[in-house]
Amino acid sequence: MKHLWIVARREYLTNLRRPSFLFAAFGVPLFMVGLMFLVTTLISNAEGDLDSLGNIGYVDRAGVIAAADAPFVPYADEAGAQQALQDGTIGAYFVLPADYVDSGEVTITSREGAPDSLKEAIDHLLLANLTPQAGDDALASRLEDPVTLTVRALDRGRDLEEDAAIGVIMLPVVFAVVFFISAQTTSSYLMSSVVEEKTNRMIEILITSVTPLELLFGKIVGLGVLGLTQLSIWLIAGALLLQSGQGVPALSGIELPLDLIVISLVYFLLAYLLFAAVMAGIGAVSNSEQESRQLAGVFTFVSVFPFFFFTTFLLNPNSPISVALTLFPLTAPLTSIIRLSLGALPVWQFVASLLLLGLTAALVIWMSARVFRWSLLLYGKRPTPRELWRVIRGTPMTAVGTAAQE
Amino acid sequence: MQFERAVSVEHVQKNYGKFRAVDDLTFEVHGGEIFAMLGPNGSGKTTTIRMILDILKPDTGQIRVLGGPLTEATKMRIGYLPEERGLYRNVPVLDVMIYLGRLKGLSGDEARQRSLALLQQLELDEFSRKKVSELSKGMQQKVQFAVTVLHQPDLIIIDEPFSGLDPVNTLVIKRLLTDLRSRGCAIIMSTHQMQQVEEMADRLLMISNGQQKLYGSVQDIREQFALHAIIVEGQGDWGKLPGVVSVEPAANGNGHGADRALLRLDDQTAPGDVLAAIAASGDMHVRRFEEAVPGLNDIFIQVAEGAH
Incomplete structure (x- = not known):
């Protein structure tokens, strides 16, 4: 057991200093903060545009506008509005032609283009005036946006409000991606660590000090803690980001629910154990980093499958494909976290997926340990699937070290 | 702590499928000695070492290391290169x-x-x-x-310690090894460099096709292969000496050649008798006189070829 901790400590500290780890742990949050800053600046600029235009003139040939508050100023004809624009009294003006009610055509003349906010302001003004109760602001708002949706799923209650629509769609994706990437990168570190000790022959020296299982589990523990470290950094960065981003409409009102974090952590640990066991097994039977990456790629591809079914989870949460992806161990972590944060995961599916994932992880770890122990000294040749199957069943045809003995 | 028997291997056998890598091998390694393990490539040396280290399990036979079967605690007292x-x-x-x-x-x-x-x-x-x-x-x-x-460690197992080292570094490592031996450490050294074995090893085991071919002290083994002949350097009519059967040029050695000769002796004559006869003759000049004992290199080749 003492050896296990020494191995774990080394794996943790060595990989902590890897440039790729440092980049992922600190670079990604920094990038997100930078992006957020950029978006915030752009949005506030867009909002400022309307103010910077100052007053807005209009020429109403159709006779639609009965009442208009600042910043709107009526002009009798275009020449007057043109003159005011040149004098700088107004920043822009628009003209409603006589046939406006039929055609809907509006011409805007502006000093600095026509930002979205200007169009929205004109929309609102016209809606308010077109309704019979001219000037009723609340009614106009309702006409513009008749439905503000709250979806309440019966089976698991998390209310989704449309106000934070972008956040609601993005949060589960970002959240799932974060946990998924952590589990994937750390388990791929495990694979390279196994392959490295084989290719540089460290393994020969190591196994006269530690048992193969101490070595394997030491690596799994050390790199698991590394994954948790990465997650902590990201979660703290994410929390700070959400807090400082409350002024941004897309982020306001979004918070990371604690129960989702706890459940996701459980999924992360199980997913990590499963991936790690798969990667260790692949590393043990590969002869080079490149070879192992190709094999690992297959598993990674399967496990990112849920991303393609995101809209299915959102619109049709209890379809067979949603249920299947929730239960299948390789896709369970991503699917469950996404569906949980969308608020639609029945309890039985949640429990079944956790159980299946846990059992599979335990089984694969056991198989991987057998393959790992058997293949440590097997250089230069890859065992056939049949041979592997015999090793897993405990009846290998060849002993350890056959290849090295030659 | 010194161990009379640091390693004992008894009737050990190991098969890989139908291939018998180690065949009924028995030997001991003592504390405070350098034990050379020799043999052609593929003769079973590495397999034997791995069985001592418990990386491989023998099919039959028994191995004891530092007083008992290998445990995690004994592993801490072994150094393996x-x-x-x-x-x-x-x-x-x-x-x-x-x-x-x-x-x-x-x-x-x-x-x-x-x-x-x-x-x-x-x-x-x-x-x-x-x-x-x-x-x-x-x-x-x-x-x-x-x-x-x-x-x-109390036991060091070291495979080809000098490969890739220049003469200066070879000397550094040799000094460290002999130093460890004098402190009671048991050293198993597997190598193809016979020169080093002659200089350093106390005892040796030579295996071929997984079987023991030679086992004992380096001195004894060399004498076992002695030719019942002597090598002389100098001038004289060697053929006249009593007991000398034939005179052959012995042009190997350290750069000497021209006046170096191998004298084969009959069964009744000991090397000492020849030396006495040379001294008595008065007209022969001898710069060097030695018993013709073959180097380990020759013995190795002789045994290895005999095995094929």
């Missing part, structure tokens, strides 16, 4: 040494202090913070050797 060896490449030398020292039961501080002392002894102290990949092959070899002896 395999033939297929390497170190983490992108890690500083000192870090690798401390890690491996800790795996052998040293505390972090002990591992650090002993590593630094050994690196100094091997004239590598200025490289302790350098990455392994920045070291030359010979330097890496010395670091690997340092790792092997870092925890002051």
